[in-house]
Amino acid sequence: MISTAPSKPFFEPIRPVLMVLTSHGIKGATGEATGFYLGELTHPLAEFEAAGIPFELASIQGGEPPVDGLDLDDAVNARYWRDDAFREALRHTLRLGEVDPARYSAIFFAGGHGAMWDFPTNDDVSRVTREIYESGGVVGAVCHGPAALVNVTLGNGAYLVAGKNLSAFTDDEERAVKLDEVVPFMLASTLVLRGAYHHPAPDWTAKVVVDGRLVTGQNPQSAAGVGAAMRDLLLHPPA
Template sequence: MADNIKPILCVVTSHPIRGDTGEPTGFAMVELTHPLDVFQRAGIPTEIASIRGGHPPIDFFDLSDPVNDKFWKDKKFRAELADSKILADVEPSRYSAVFFAGGHGTMWDFANTGAVQRVIREIWEAGGIVSAVCHGPAALVNAKLSDGSYLIAGKKLASFTNDEEAEVKYTNVVPFLLATALEEHGAQHQPAPNWTEKVVVDGRLITGQNPASAHGVGEAVVDQLTAKA
């Protein structure tokens, strides 16, 4: 069933430091591995890209999570992660969907990177799926379609909430508040209570609120791709 589905492009941040704190950050491991697990179980090929290519910085590196542990022991995954594609070099027409993993690093390099905006626009306008989880929707903040409109304008979505940002005490560290920035460009943000799973599907836009939502975002992407196949 998945044989004729083009790969899913999984994108992670290349930003290693959390603002002025000096604390290391990067992409949240669980927010990449859990969707990857879902995609692979469905037999859909995947490729990993990052903003600058090469080995991306990892945040929330928790090997007590069995899915994280499984992938970290997988030499093929480790090799692909270490040699992640430079996002600006990818050809969007090769992919059925793009998925943006979260982690605080995304707040410094997703929103204002031209390659992010190009990949989103071209995959969306070709009829593909655009998906993201937690801080991953930072990629959507400034994404515009060919007509100049914001992709998220008028669309329902989920992302890391301002309340969750306050709870982890990074409100004054991140360069902007994600939920607020999305709303300012017309998104209808759909928050759930802190740390509870929340996946929002609005047509081909699929988003999740936090790490607990990563698996569900993956499932929603697979459901759409296999329904069309």
Template sequence: MTSTIKPVLCVVTSHPIRGDSGEPTGFAMVELTHPLEVFDKAGIPYEIASIRGGHPPIDFFDLSDPANEHYWKDKDFRNALADSLILKDLDPSRYSAVFFAGGHGTMWDFADNEAVKTVIRRIWEAGGIVSAVCHGPAALVNATLSDGSYLVAGKQLACFTDEEEAEVNYTHVVPYLLATTLTQRGALHQTAPNWSENVVTDGRLITGQNPASAHRVGQAIVDQLTTKR
């Protein structure tokens, strides 16, 4: 029974502004709701956390998306989001996987956050899944293992590409280019045309390129969790 699987920890940003642009940002709602839809269908529990806790800022709030509409009308989801857990207060051993949703806000509060690095290291070294989509792999930029090596070194992954960043005109707004930086850490970045679905699984590392990849990232997580049993 999938109900015995430990929860997936879903982490979103708490950062509300795109750098010096003054434009609001946050987490991309579709990048959370699409994986949650897959987890719910499989009966796999999850918890929602953010860097600072409480109601995280939302970007790309599009209720024409069926998954977004469904969850926004769901009282339990709304309550869980409003009271998102504070990441640094959590015990990583309680979770089977961690999933980092994207949104531009992640570029300012994921990479250097100590709780992010601790959660990734402990879940990975306990045999769990580390996953992220779009800008969510910002969490992997400075994630190291106990031996000091970068988790992404020598591993295939996908993330929001430099070309996609250029297309949305935020190349000079974000503090670093995600794909370039992960490549500098030794990642083997796998690209696809802008905005096309692209999910890369390298062992227990599961990553997706952009919002279009969010659903299949969720499915890849479920596939691994249920196959392990």
């Protein structure tokens, strides 16, 4: 007898990665424009898409977020920026407060200086990150993206980053771009105050640190590496 019942898949499909962007478009009191850094979205996204891992875009306020680092000499940036489907998704990002964390296998925070203003103070950042992490998901961030992790606490009240090895935009790099007196706090130093072990590389050198299900990178040069490390964790979850 031949059964017509559908066979079970050999594996469960990977749920989407929620890629979160800043909605803050001004560098403090300078009046200078900022936003999310394009390459810190496109380079991880290229790693996910090449592996067949789905994604959704969100931002703090929803809708179209401000963009910085619009370098179209970067082939990956150019490919996405000229892609109508990508641009349409970017114009209609989900509002972070309206997403269901249970739908996602991971959360990723792109950098860009705007992240320093709205990521750390947003309750939805803390809530969604905590729920994804505590349900066994992966948390990733690059450059100023780890600003999202500064105030995330777990169910036991401890900071998510406490006792964790990580990387983020360094204090030296912040001074090098002459924004150390513009940003509301120094990111790497603040993460250390939260109990993290920060691992810096020389300025503008790629550095990716994986600690369990936490993946972080230092700067734009680290963006593809963060995406690749997250991809590997999603395709081959640790036992």
